[in-house]
Amino acid sequence: MEAVAEITKTKPVVNGVKDKKPVKKVLIICSKGKLEDVYAALVMANGALMEGIDAKMFFTFFGLEAITKKHADHLHTATVGNPAFMPGLPTVVAGLPGFEAFASYMMTREMDKLEIPHVTEFIQMIDAAGGEIFACKLAADMFHLKKEDFLNEVKDIITVGDMYALAEGDGTQIIFI
Amino acid sequence: METINAIPLATNAEGYLKNYNEWTKEWAEEVAAQYGITLTEKHWDVLQWLRQKQAEDVKLNIRKVGNSGIVDIKQFYELFPGGPLKISSKIAGIPKPVSCI
Numbered sequence: 001m002e003a004v005a006e007i008t009k010t011k012p013v014v015n016g017v018k019d020k021k022p023v024k025k026v027l028i029i030c031s032k033g034k035l036e037d038v039y040a041a042l043v044m045a046n047g048a049l050m051e052g053i054d055a056k057m058f059f060t061f062f063g064l065e066a067i068t069k070k071h072a073d074h075l076h077t078a079t080v081g082n083p084a085f086m087p088g089l090p091t092v093v094a095g096l097p098g099f100e101a102f103a104s105y106m107m108t109r110e111m112d113k114l115e116i117p118h119v120t121e122f123i124q125m126i127d128a129a130g131g132e133i134f135a136c137k138l139a140a141d142m143f144h145l146k147k148e149d150f151l152n153e154v155k156d157i158i159t160v161g162d163m164y165a166l167a168e169g170d171g172t173q174i175i176f177i
Numbered sequence: 178m179e180t181i182n183a184i185p186l187a188t189n190a191e192g193y194l195k196n197y198n199e200w201t202k203e204w205a206e207e208v209a210a211q212y213g214i215t216l217t218e219k220h221w222d223v224l225q226w227l228r229q230k231q232a233e234d235v236k237l238n239i240r241k242v243g244n245s246g247i248v249d250i251k252q253f254y255e256l257f258p259g260g261p262l263k264i265s266s267k268i269a270g271i272p273k274p275v276s277c278i
Binding site for chain 2: 043046047051052115121125130
């Protein structure tokens with residue numbers, strides 16, 4: 001019996017155990033434009049694809065910054081109103097001109113050390129892996145952004161109804177950031 | 178009988194080869210077949226590259242494979258559909274990758 005058990009262990013676990021219901025698709029909504037929020041969305045989308053899970057991304061409101069040609073690689077982290085950022089640092093100091101840019105530069109440098117790709121490269125990776133990226137129509141109208149303002153990988157500017165259509169099918173999870 | 182490996186090499190519970198040096202091409206073909214993959218020359222190039230990087234103790238991630246000059250990320254996903262880095266690592270007889278990227 002033991003020998004059989006040992007051998008069956010070599011069977012690849014392709015989609016998890018049969019009676020479990022694996023996640024098949026994620027729809028990740030990114031509504032924020034801060035460096036850390038955008039990266040959370042990108043890492044999760046890419047991570048899903050790496051596991052063979054389908055991934056769709058929907059960027060809305062300030063999240064749109066992350067997929068514009070102009071700002072995608074120049075996102076900042078908030079140094080004011082972010083208590084977890086350098087705890088103990090007085091808000092007056094954190095709000096000094098240039099402080100946020102400096103902090104964001106330092107953070108990006110740390111991410112470079114870990115070989116975390118920049119936003120545009122990350123989006124290219126997700127696109128190459130079969131992930132799809134969309135922009136929110138309402139927010140795009142509000143910020144006067146057009147298709148040509150967005151990175152080439154952005155597939156379309158869609159309504160909230162179209163967004164829900166992206167989530168159709170069993171085993172889909174919607175993640176809001 | 179795809180559940181039993183014809184070439185019984187010691188693997189962990191997830192099917193990753195325990196000893197990288199025991200790896201044979203026949204074993205790789207068999208594991209690939211379990212994923213519905215027939216290994217082509219391009220697959221072998223990727224597998225050899227992965228094994229070489231493992232020998233150099235390089236921590237692998239999708240991005241590195243994409244910059245390997247052997248395949249781009251899109252081709253990598255096409256060659257090993259359904260989780261390319263994990264599947265290719267398993268076929269290549271190297272440990273399960275621990276990267277989040």
